[in-house]
Amino acid sequence: MTLTQEHTGGPAATPPDAEPVVLATYGLTKSFGGKLAVDHLDLTVRRGDVFGFLGPNGAGKTTTIRMIVGLIYPTSGYATVIDHQVPRDKKEALKHIGGFVEVPAFYGNMSARLNLRLMGSLNGQVEEQRISEVLDIVGLRERADSKVGDYSHGMKQRLGIANALINKPELVILDEPTSGLDPQGMKDVRELVRELGTGGTTVFLSSHLLHEVEQVCNRAVIINRGKVVIEGPVSDLHPEHSSVKLLTADQGKARDVVAALVGAQNVELDEEYLIVQASDGVDAVIPAREQGLEDFFLGLTQSSDVDTGGAVGVSGGAK
Amino acid sequence: MMLLRREFTKLIHQKRSYVGWIGLLAVPLLVTLALYLNRNNHHHDNGPGGVISLAMHNGLLMPVAAITLLSAFLLPLLASMVGAYQLAGEAETGTIKTWLMHSISRGGVLASKWGIAIIYVIIGLALVFVGGLIGGALAFGLHAPALLSGQTVSISHGLGLSLLAFLYVLAGIICVLSLALLFATMTNSSLTAAIAALVVFIVMNILGAFSYFDFMKPYLFTSHLDAWQNLLSQPISWHPIVIGLITFAIYIVGLMAVAWYLFRRKDILV
Numbered sequence A: 001m002t003l004t005q006e007h008t009g010g011p012a013a014t015p016p017d018a019e020p021v022v023l024a025t026y027g028l029t030k031s032f033g034g035k036l037a038v039d040h041l042d043l044t045v046r047r048g049d050v051f052g053f054l055g056p057n058g059a060g061k062t063t064t065i066r067m068i069v070g071l072i073y074p075t076s077g078y079a080t081v082i083d084h085q086v087p088r089d090k091k092e093a094l095k096h097i098g099g100f101v102e103v104p105a106f107y108g109n110m111s112a113r114l115n116l117r118l119m120g121s122l123n124g125q126v127e128e129q130r131i132s133e134v135l136d137i138v139g140l141r142e143r144a145d146s147k148v149g150d151y152s153h154g155m156k157q158r159l160g161i162a163n164a165l166i167n168k169p170e171l172v173i174l175d176e177p178t179s180g181l182d183p184q185g186m187k188d189v190r191e192l193v194r195e196l197g198t199g200g201t202t203v204f205l206s207s208h209l210l211h212e213v214e215q216v217c218n219r220a221v222i223i224n225r226g227k228v229v230i231e232g233p234v235s236d237l238h239p240e241h242s243s244v245k246l247l248t249a250d251q252g253k254a255r256d257v258v259a260a261l262v263g264a265q266n267v268e269l270d271e272e273y274l275i276v277q278a279s280d281g282v283d284a285v286i287p288a289r290e291q292g293l294e295d296f297f298l299g300l301t302q303s304s305d306v307d308t309g310g311a312v313g314v315s316g317g318a319k
Numbered sequence B: 001m002m003l004l005r006r007e008f009t010k011l012i013h014q015k016r017s018y019v020g021w022i023g024l025l026a027v028p029l030l031v032t033l034a035l036y037l038n039r040n041n042h043h044h045d046n047g048p049g050g051v052i053s054l055a056m057h058n059g060l061l062m063p064v065a066a067i068t069l070l071s072a073f074l075l076p077l078l079a080s081m082v083g084a085y086q087l088a089g090e091a092e093t094g095t096i097k098t099w100l101m102h103s104i105s106r107g108g109v110l111a112s113k114w115g116i117a118i119i120y121v122i123i124g125l126a127l128v129f130v131g132g133l134i135g136g137a138l139a140f141g142l143h144a145p146a147l148l149s150g151q152t153v154s155i156s157h158g159l160g161l162s163l164l165a166f167l168y169v170l171a172g173i174i175c176v177l178s179l180a181l182l183f184a185t186m187t188n189s190s191l192t193a194a195i196a197a198l199v200v201f202i203v204m205n206i207l208g209a210f211s212y213f214d215f216m217k218p219y220l221f222t223s224h225l226d227a228w229q230n231l232l233s234q235p236i237s238w239h240p241i242v243i244g245l246i247t248f249a250i251y252i253v254g255l256m257a258v259a260w261y262l263f264r265r266k267d268i269l270v
Helices: A061-068 A090-096 A110-121 A128-137 A152-165 A183-198 A210-215 A251-259 A293-303 B002-012 B015-037 B037-043 B050-055 B059-072 B074-093 B094-101 B106-140 B155-186 B192-208 B228-233 B237-266
Strands: A002-005 A020-034 A035-046 A050-052 A078-083 A083-088 A099-102 A171-175 A202-207 A219-224 A228-234 A243-247 A264-269 A274-277
Touching: A020 A061, A020 A202, A035 A061, A035 A202, A035 A219, A035 A228, A050 A061, A050 A183, A050 A228, A061 A078, A061 A171, A061 A202, A078 A090, A078 B237, A083 A090, A090 A099, A099 A152, A110 A128, A110 B002, A128 A152, A152 A171, A171 A228, A183 A202, A183 A210, A183 B155, A202 A210, A219 A293, A219 B015, A228 A293, A243 B015, A251 A264, B002 B106, B015 B037, B015 B059, B015 B074, B015 B106, B050 B059, B050 B228, B059 B074, B059 B106, B059 B228, B074 B094, B074 B106, B074 B155, B074 B192, B094 B106, B106 B155, B106 B237, B155 B192, B155 B228, B228 B237
Parallel strands: A050 A202, A050 A219, A099 A171, A171 A202
Antiparallel strands: A002 A243, A020 A035, A020 A078, A078 A083, A219 A228, A243 A274, A264 A274
């Protein structure tokens, strides 16, 4: 039995009493040697959002982040952080940003504590107490005085998060923060990100892991080939289960069976599929195969990817 | 200044810093030892010349003897390495992106990198000076030195002249270092940047060595590197020294201006 679903949700409208915009991009574009990596990207992230920035590897996520933090210069367009335009006022903008791009990099010959002191003090005063605090948050307190060069990948990743938080920035940008972590590490980081959001910090979380975004983000954008494919609250991104298509070996019999189920309405047979309208709140009428964001995402990105044979890496396979 | 302090913290936490410094301390001691062991048949020695034979009679001139040997290769090598490492080395480890994600200007970062590389060379030169003086004192004793032109000056005068000579060499070496820093803005490999700077240094030396290229000579900073030797003749002819310093200044300003232009606009993709 093949079962597909039609997506009926669309981008959500901005609520009228919206929080102030912390991060926005306006026509942000970057081309490398004539090849567009990011293509007129418009994003809006509001205070308190845990914003999922989703896309397959190579979609332009990291390039976008690099432009937001001023590491690379846009070919056209710009970003704003609070009220500061990047790249023009990036020095001001960077005061409000903590985070990392790709793998967090530190000075291997120095201890975690010294790294944090050195980096943190670039953006203002950093108390020793704050250093201990962030090391506690990421569970590195006991190894605080070991050389970072001796750290495992996961520990460096956690140190990256500690470093992102040290100056209590308004905007935390995390580029695939759970990549390379073990399941417990992933769980810890996701919990941490959720807590940050609850505490009012705006988080911009890039990920190619859809369930991760589903778990921790309230809003998300999916990009592919440098363009926004869809944007909105995560709940809206999830395909609604209002209409279900069924393909069975015996469509006539299936119609009778389904029609007898509670909540199923308008069971119709078109040329090929059995179409079932489910009433609100009973979208589990046909639980044969739950379509998650993952399939939805694959559908979206692969449909615009036909010429590459739909070869988008979705789960696993970090760069 | 704040950035420079942080660069200093980074510098003293790198093992490679000490390797260069130890080398610079060892060379004058080795030179002293070699000269000391060879002291009885130096008339057969047609080696590096005036300053070195002077030092064989007087340890006070050992620092300048050491710098004569060092400024040909080891010092430019270390300057290239330290200049190149400042930016390209941080690109290799990825720390440059972590660093630049803070509220600091690219110009400030470049200036602090330049400054710390100079501090590294100054510390290195100080070690050469001290090493030469200690070695020289032990081997040949410290006396009022005779200069290349034959006059004898007081010990303090001799030390003062040696110090000036070191400062002049420092200015010349800052050219090499700035060259390496410029190349480091163009590549993410510190080895590539260091080698590129050394290649330019050596090519300039070669060009300066052939009379056919004499017309270029005044414009190559390498032709002016030895002008400090004029300090060791009385009366001092200041002209070549001043010309040398002006040439160095033009090189340094030019190289750093290009480096600044490139680094400010550079896409950090590591």
